[in-house]
Amino acid sequence: MKRIYVNEKWCLGCHLCEYYCAFANSGSDDMAKALMNRRINPRIQVEERGGISFAVSCRHCEEPLCVKSCITGALTSEGGIITIDKNRCVACHTCVLACPYGTIMPSDDGMMQKCELCLKNVIGEPACVKYCPNRAIVYEDSAAQ
Numbered sequence: 001m002k003r004i005y006v007n008e009k010w011c012l013g014c015h016l017c018e019y020y021c022a023f024a025n026s027g028s029d030d031m032a033k034a035l036m037n038r039r040i041n042p043r044i045q046v047e048e049r050g051g052i053s054f055a056v057s058c059r060h061c062e063e064p065l066c067v068k069s070c071i072t073g074a075l076t077s078e079g080g081i082i083t084i085d086k087n088r089c090v091a092c093h094t095c096v097l098a099c100p101y102g103t104i105m106p107s108d109d110g111m112m113q114k115c116e117l118c119l120k121n122v123i124g125e126p127a128c129v130k131y132c133p134n135r136a137i138v139y140e141d142s143a144a145q
Contacts, residue, residue, distance in 0.1 A: 011138035013053030017128035018042040024127035058115040069098035
């Protein structure tokens with residue numbers, strides 16, 4: 001199964017992955033209109049610690065605690081990809097507490113959001129991977145790691 005991997009040796013800490021993620025999930029076809037004068041709300045977050053930068057996004061766990069904890073069944077795992085049905089989410093934040101990686105967060109509308117590998121977008125691969133200027137983020141088979 002393909003997953004997103006980050007090589008912190010190559011991460012520049014530029015935060016472009018966050019901007020492209022927010023744009024890819026905005027529903028707009030114009031980045032400037034989608035993001036200008038707005039606080040972005042990406043599904044990937046760049047962390048910086050001790051001079052090292054790295055992007056953090058959903059790991060699509062084999063035994064996802066977030067899915068097990070969801071009281072409404074809004075979180076599901078199919079084919080190893082965890083998705084959120086916003087129509088079923090009641091924003092109880094139980095999944096936020098259950099995720100050991102801190103990758104589930106409230107969206108602009110208050111419902112939970114997380115990386116869904118840009119499956120609902122038409123760019124063909126996760127936006128953070130496609131637009132990472134230093135190729136620090138890759139989308140590849142877990143066997144390749």
